[in-house]
Amino acid sequence: MKTAPRPLSFPFPQPPFLPGWVWLVGAGPGDPGLLTLHAAHALSWADVVVHDALVNTDVLRLARADAEVIHAGKRGGKPSASQPDISNRLVSLAREGKRVLRLKGGDPFIFGRGGEEARALVAAGVPFRVVPGITSGIGGLAYAGIPATTRETNAAIAFVTGHAASGAVPDNVDWAALSRSASVLVIYMAVKHLGTIVDKLLAGGRSPEEPLAFICSATTTRQRVVVSTLGQAVADRDAQGVEAPAIVVVGEVVRLRDQLGAWWDPAELLSVVHDSAAE
Ligand code: SAH
Numbered sequence: 001m002k003t004a005p006r007p008l009s010f011p012f013p014q015p016p017f018l019p020g021w022v023w024l025v026g027a028g029p030g031d032p033g034l035l036t037l038h039a040a041h042a043l044s045w046a047d048v049v050v051h052d053a054l055v056n057t058d059v060l061r062l063a064r065a066d067a068e069v070i071h072a073g074k075r076g077g078k079p080s081a082s083q084p085d086i087s088n089r090l091v092s093l094a095r096e097g098k099r100v101l102r103l104k105g106g107d108p109f110i111f112g113r114g115g116e117e118a119r120a121l122v123a124a125g126v127p128f129r130v131v132p133g134i135t136s137g138i139g140g141l142a143y144a145g146i147p148a149t150t151r152e153t154n155a156a157i158a159f160v161t162g163h164a165a166s167g168a169v170p171d172n173v174d175w176a177a178l179s180r181s182a183s184v185l186v187i188y189m190a191v192k193h194l195g196t197i198v199d200k201l202l203a204g205g206r207s208p209e210e211p212l213a214f215i216c217s218a219t220t221t222r223q224r225v226v227v228s229t230l231g232q233a234v235a236d237r238d239a240q241g242v243e244a245p246a247i248v249v250v251g252e253v254v255r256l257r258d259q260l261g262a263w264w265d266p267a268e269l270l271s272v273v274h275d276s277a278a279e
Helices: 037-045 083-095 114-124 136-143 175-181 194-203 233-240 252-260 267-278
Strands: 022-026 048-051 068-071 100-104 128-131 157-161 184-188 211-216 224-229 246-250
Touching: 022 037, 022 083, 022 114, 037 100, 037 128, 048 083, 083 100, 083 114, 114 128, 136 184, 136 211, 136 246, 157 175, 175 194, 194 233, 194 246, 211 233, 211 252, 224 233, 224 252, 246 252
Parallel strands: 022 100, 022 128, 048 068, 048 100, 157 184
Antiparallel strands: 184 246, 211 224, 211 246
16 A cells, blocks of 8 residues: 655645656755756656666655655666667556656766657656756766866866767767867766777867876765876776776866865765754
8 A cells, every 4th residue: 555645745746646647757866966957846746756776775765654665776786777778668658557767877868868768758658747856977077076178178078988879989979079079078988988088179170288187986085086198098097996986077177176165075865864964
């Protein structure tokens, strides 16, 4: 027997989460405080939450106590569910009359296959809503003390993936043109193929002295920032044991971290959990 949902209340109208609907929602990069109000509202209503491996487990604690929580990502070396399997699952749960929350790390439409899932829902005639989230390439930079743009450093920024569906560095990116045109590059899924990516950027005219930072497990209690240069990046990745998930940011903005300092301390999240447990 399911208990009644306990919706959050807001002093303004929220869109109703109706049975038979799928909400495709970004959970942000990790810190639960970076959820949108729509995301928190959806968590408090959903009958079933289908989430990726990148969604922080603290965020899932906002789900209804009786919600069914389904992990649809890679974990423990097991292969991830295939994309058609996940999309079919969303369709069949919605057709059972459930309120289906599809929760994805960061923003659902930034290198997150949210577009494929939305297309599958359209094809199946399942009604849905999209709730954007703070992507790790924005939230991670902010929590690392690296402004994505400043007037002095850059008038452009590019979001790039280092990993195509094929598993290799994407060949539909003109790396030389990118090197010339975007002074700040925010590269997702770049850890594995870093050597190839660095070579392409250097061949495109970027300097080996240019600052680069790895932001690992951004905005979580495990956040770690490793500052390097394009020329030293591969050696530092190996020497420092940089691990995914990590955002790689290349550009002069990285130097501003020296001025902003490590303003955010991951221990803050632990103390928040600690304080609320003590209440
Ligand atoms: N939709 C997600 C990206 C999914 S692709 C978003 O908008 O953030 C997966 C890649 O995202 C990871 O390999 C890593 O490069 C990046 N990523 C996601 N969450 C991260 C986090 N908390 N810290 C660092 N990188 C993260």
